[in-house]
Amino acid sequence: MKDLKLVIDAMLPGDPELGMPSASLIDFNNYLRTYHLEELIDAFTSILEQVCIEKYSQLFSELDSIQKLNAINACKLKNIRIFSTMVSHLLRAYYTSPEIQMKIGVGSVPPFPNGNSIAEDDWSLLETVYERGRIFRDVS
Amino acid sequence: MNKEYDIVIVGSGASGAAAAWRLSRDQSLRIVCLEQGDFTDPSKYPSTRIDWELSRAMEYSSKPSSRNNLADYPIDDSDSPISIANFNSFGGSTILYSAHFPRMHPSDFLTHSLDGVGEDWPVSYADLKPYFELNESMMGVAGLVGDPANPDYSSLLPPIPLGPMGRAVAEGFNRLGWHWWPSYAAINTRNHNNRGPCINLGPCNIGCAQGAKGSVDVTYWPIARRQGVEVLTQCRALEVTLDQQGKAKGIMYADKNGARHEILARVVVLACSGIGTPRLLLNSRSPAHPNGLGNHSGMLGRNLMLHPLGYVEAVFAKDLQSSLGPHGACILSQEFYETNSDRNFSRGYTLQVLRGAPAVETANTGFFMRQIPLGKDHHRKFHDYFNRTAGIAIISEDLPELHNRVELDDATFDSSGMPGVKVHYKLSDNTKNMLKHGVVSSKQVLQAAGAKVTSSFWPVKNAGWHLMGTARMGSDPNFSVVNKHCQVHGVPNLFVVDSSVFVTSGGVNPVATAQAVTLWACEYITKHKNLNF
Numbered sequence: 001m002k003d004l005k006l007v008i009d010a011m012l013p014g015d016p017e018l019g020m021p022s023a024s025l026i027d028f029n030n031y032l033r034t035y036h037l038e039e040l041i042d043a044f045t046s047i048l049e050q051v052c053i054e055k056y057s058q059l060f061s062e063l064d065s066i067q068k069l070n071a072i073n074a075c076k077l078k079n080i081r082i083f084s085t086m087v088s089h090l091l092r093a094y095y096t097s098p099e100i101q102m103k104i105g106v107g108s109v110p111p112f113p114n115g116n117s118i119a120e121d122d123w124s125l126l127e128t129v130y131e132r133g134r135i136f137r138d139v140s
Numbered sequence: 141m142n143k144e145y146d147i148v149i150v151g152s153g154a155s156g157a158a159a160a161w162r163l164s165r166d167q168s169l170r171i172v173c174l175e176q177g178d179f180t181d182p183s184k185y186p187s188t189r190i191d192w193e194l195s196r197a198m199e200y201s202s203k204p205s206s207r208n209n210l211a212d213y214p215i216d217d218s219d220s221p222i223s224i225a226n227f228n229s230f231g232g233s234t235i236l237y238s239a240h241f242p243r244m245h246p247s248d249f250l251t252h253s254l255d256g257v258g259e260d261w262p263v264s265y266a267d268l269k270p271y272f273e274l275n276e277s278m279m280g281v282a283g284l285v286g287d288p289a290n291p292d293y294s295s296l297l298p299p300i301p302l303g304p305m306g307r308a309v310a311e312g313f314n315r316l317g318w319h320w321w322p323s324y325a326a327i328n329t330r331n332h333n334n335r336g337p338c339i340n341l342g343p344c345n346i347g348c349a350q351g352a353k354g355s356v357d358v359t360y361w362p363i364a365r366r367q368g369v370e371v372l373t374q375c376r377a378l379e380v381t382l383d384q385q386g387k388a389k390g391i392m393y394a395d396k397n398g399a400r401h402e403i404l405a406r407v408v409v410l411a412c413s414g415i416g417t418p419r420l421l422l423n424s425r426s427p428a429h430p431n432g433l434g435n436h437s438g439m440l441g442r443n444l445m446l447h448p449l450g451y452v453e454a455v456f457a458k459d460l461q462s463s464l465g466p467h468g469a470c471i472l473s474q475e476f477y478e479t480n481s482d483r484n485f486s487r488g489y490t491l492q493v494l495r496g497a498p499a500v501e502t503a504n505t506g507f508f509m510r511q512i513p514l515g516k517d518h519h520r521k522f523h524d525y526f527n528r529t530a531g532i533a534i535i536s537e538d539l540p541e542l543h544n545r546v547e548l549d550d551a552t553f554d555s556s557g558m559p560g561v562k563v564h565y566k567l568s569d570n571t572k573n574m575l576k577h578g579v580v581s582s583k584q585v586l587q588a589a590g591a592k593v594t595s596s597f598w599p600v601k602n603a604g605w606h607l608m609g610t611a612r613m614g615s616d617p618n619f620s621v622v623n624k625h626c627q628v629h630g631v632p633n634l635f636v637v638d639s640s641v642f643v644t645s646g647g648v649n650p651v652a653t654a655q656a657v658t659l660w661a662c663e664y665i666t667k668h669k670n671l672n673f
Contacts (some may be wrong), residue, residue, distance in 0.1 A: 108339075121299070137247040139247050
């Protein structure tokens with residue numbers, strides 16, 4: 001398949017309301033190279049092309065957005081292992097990209113100059129637990 | 141080339157490190173530790189990289205089969221609903237553990253007398269108490285004194301912060317009138333023993349680059365090495381060798397190039413885990429010990445206990461920043477820890493409140509659980525889950541059963557040519573009933589906290605971290621492998637000091653108790669002038 005960007009944008013389109021970019025705006029190709037996933041992409045896109053022809057008699061690029069997503073999800077029935085691996089890797093690539101981590105509010109990110117502060121606790125919450133008295137078993 | 145030492149320790153993990161430190165306080169002793177893994181470099185831990193979550197499926201996975209590491213050995217756990225988890229490196233599995241550090245309870249050492257199940261330990265909580273305290277001081281344990289579910293602690297570091305999610309779940313426990321307490325965790329919450337405090341990054345279980353988590357490479361080992369213990373990494377122990385009197389003579393091992401050597405020592409201390417220790421002893425076959433060394437009773441490798449886990453997850457309506465903070469350490473509840481005759485099981489369990497999943501895990505789990513779809517609804521649904529989830533892990537007390545066992549697998553071999561292991565394990569009805577009860581209880585808590593339960597299941601597959609019982613301690617040599625001092629029956633200068641010797645498992649993470657037992661055994665060793673056993 002010529003345009004992987006079309007596929008991954010159908011899987012993870014942008015959401016302007018939440019300020020989230022589509023998948024093609026992260027460097028997915030770099031992720032694929034880093035983890036040597038070219039064969040997986042070939043296998044997945046081959047299944048997807050087959051599904052598009054069988055289901056719609058069209059190329060993926062000719063489908064509307066609902067049809068594209070249906071075609072992608074239909075790949076699960078063709079080969080669940082390849083489908084699951086593809087989805088996992090796309091989600092991993094997307095949610096480990098620095099720009100996405102900033103947008104979803106993961107807190108401090110590596111190299112962790114400061115860490116995350118968590119507010120002091122109010123231990124009066126434990127008062128009822130403490131007042132109940134000992135609950136471990138006497139073995140004497 | 142043969143080398144001579146006073147003591148050889150096999151394994152550099154939780155117990156091996158504690159043994160190395162304790163025994164080397166006598167600096168006249170020449171001590172060496174063999175470790176099949178390599179040193180790790182905290183500055184290169186995945187948590188120093190933005191893509192740290194990916195490493196959990198790769199080189200820092202808890203599954204040996206996913207790591208592609210020559211230090212690992214084959215483990216066939218296809219006959220077990222729970223997969224074995226470990227990490228073979230300097231520091232052992234403490235590099236990846238979540239550092240939960242509760243003690244076993246006094247009743248855990250007397251299950252047969254109290255409840256007619258399992259066996260009594262030949263040592264008591266009172267025997268081990270000073271060693272629990274010493275160990276907690278060395279490891280740096282955070283918590284809060286005054287817990288009504290445990291005998292009192294004399295000193296702890298300040299507790300790990302609960303965070304907004306922890307407070308919400310605590311209120312759920314309070315609404316039910318159930319016990320809860322901040323987790324006992326080997327995580328510095330202030331400077332302690334030359335280590336800095338936790339800065340709430342989250343990913344404890346891929347190595348703590350901050351050094352706040354008490355993995356033994358940063359607690360016991362720096363001191364033990366200063367006290368003179370030599371460490372040989374990438375050296376795999378193959379066999380305990382014997383002299384003509386039947387005493388341990390040393391260890392035959394393979395170095396990283398596969399060359400064989402024998403280390404001679406007056407005392408041999410094994411600390412290779414509940415799987416690695418029986419593997420080494422079973423592989424130490426000879427005409428005098430055709431079924432493995434220390435296996436006169438037939439108990440070696442048997443009584444494997446794994447602490448089957450249940451898991452319940454729920455989502456809150458509000459963003460509670462639940463993914464921030466040490467993932468495994470927040471709250472524990474021991475409301476259902478002790479036996480209650482109104483329930484359909486003996487003994488009990490601990491509930492551990494876990495923080496929310498990080499981003500990749502949220503997205504992936506959400507997709508496969510049909511909670512977060514692909515397509516235009518993805519981001520909205522992700523937003524509804526991320527930083528809003530909480531989990532409860534149910535750690536059930538696993539009772540010893542002979543058929544649950546580890547045996548050598550002569551069909552598979554590690555990189556040194558040593559046989560791998562097969563694990564045979566089944567959940568008992570008692571455990572199943574306990575886990576069902578734990579799942580119902582966990583749902584009640586989370587609902588009382590105002591969260592919506594989204595998933596629950598048991599047993600958790602990839603959770604076989606707690607490896608216990610396979611070289612059990614006992615007074616009768618016909619039913620045990622070691623005596624109360626962790627000395628192998630019939631081989632007086634051979635000791636097993638890891639969680640293999642556990643008689644029962646308790647319902648808590650085992651490291652605190654395993655290290656207390658190690659220190660107890662080492663005290664006995666050092667009392668023998670000239671190591672004359």
